């Protein structure tokens with residue numbers, strides 16, 4: 020049997036300078052194609068995490084105009100310059116209804132019987148909103164009726180669900196066609 024080489028391939032971690040050269044010099048404009056929508060947010064740290072993922076995949080973030088949300092986004096925005104944020108009025112279901120009527124595909128990120136598994140979710144070919152649920156109670160029933168489809172991320176551990184920003188980030192990467 021051939022013995023394993025003593026050392027593997029040489030892995031060189033990219034420097035910050037390398038990364039800066041490979042990234043955009045300026046923020047992307049609003050492509051308005053993939054939109055992450057944590058419509059019932061509870062914890063500001065999750066909004067900051069989602070904002071970073073949106074920047075990475077070229078998506079926008081849609082959030083309700085609650086008094087604490089602008090401050091939470093400012094604190095969570097560790098990127099250069101402002102990000103693409105769509106402000107939603109207090110009636111988030113009405114907003115979803117309008118988006119759907121205008122032809123946008125509404126994908127619920129949720130643990131649901133009828134959900135497709137993440138690996139079977141195709142990349143977004145049309146304008147798509149990924150709806151994320153409340154951190155404790157999930158997507159409310161009145162909003163479930165407005166979804167075109169739901170996607171669930173498989174889990175085999177003891178936890179009942181993932182952190183909402185982790186779940187949203189995985190789905191955004193999939194919708195963007197990066198994984």
Ligand SMILES: C[S@@+](CC[C@H](N)C(=O)[O-])C[C@H]1O[C@@H](n2cnc3c(N)ncnc32)[C@H](O)[C@@H]1O
Nearest residue numbers: 128129151152154157158171172180181183186
């Ligand atoms: C912490 S979970 C909500 C709590 C959950 N409904 C419960 O009763 O335990 C918050 C949100 O994260 C998303 N989420 C978490 N884990 C998920 C998974 N495995 N698949 C799809 N979405 C998930 C969903 O949007 C969900 O509404």
